[in-house]
Amino acid sequence: MSRQSNRTTDSKKMNSELFTLTYGALVTQLCKDYENDEEVNKQLDKMGYNIGVRLIEDFLARSSIGRCQDFRETADVIAKVAFKMYLGITPSVTNWSPGGDEFSLILENNPLADFVELPDNHSALIYSNLLCGVLRGALEMVNSTLIFPVLKKT
């Protein structure tokens, strides 16, 4: 998109840092507000969902991608177009289930977690759980079936 090509590398990096730092401030605040990690995960998912249902419109407006023919195409669009557009990374799509209704997105380099280290007392925290909510919200708006993203830490 022409709007993005005008920016210098530096300002692109800085915008990513603004998002990353803001996300970190959000998670920190949620950890203060809620006693346990499970509740924080739930809040992140809920907030992600609210973002996702709006983000999908922004995505469709920018990308002019048509309707996906099947779930495999959906997976490719998520990984190669959406993630690239918003986070600048291209996760790999792997681990398809035999029925073709489950796959894994592997993020080698998660921009949400830049500069982040989790202290030991938050082992149950799924730091990037916002992403699950975003995907759930976005896909729910364009699919007739329900999608349940599950985030596995490694």
Next chain:
Amino acid sequence: MTGCPRVNIECHRTSRSRLVEYGRFDRMADESLFEFLHMEIVSHIFNEQQSSKGEMDNKERAACISLLEAMGFRVGQGLIERLTRDTPSFKDELDIMKFICKDFWTKVFRRQVDNLRTNHQGTYVLQDNKFSLLTQFSGGKQYLDQAPKYLAFSCGVVRGALSNLGLESVVTAEVSIMPSCKFQVVIQKL
């Protein structure tokens, strides 16, 4: 639930060399992604307070605004550190404010401040006629009273940036015509 499509997301920690390699490619955390996150944060913080009673009173509203401002403060501190890694030190307070108006504003809000005024006694007014976090609002008076909610975080960002540059300040913002916005910075003399 069986029969529903599932997406598993796995995040891997990478070694340092991998990170350097990825650094060569452009990162595009698209502006709208931040704007959506910011909107949702504001919404979340205000909803959390609202759930207890019907209408919010001024004390609760002030608490939410403070919270947003505090979040912005930490972000501002982090951003200015990254931005000024290689810049030489500043001559004086005005030099710092000009940097904030040009380089910092460009990096964070994607344009420069349109107008900087000062009384040369520690008070500065930064005017941004097309403030990036207000452009999504419809013009006119309808949502003017909502604007402070959406400016609190940014005030904190500015205050945090100044703090790490050695200036303690009080930063407030006011809107009279969307999306034009005035930030008032009052440097605190210690």
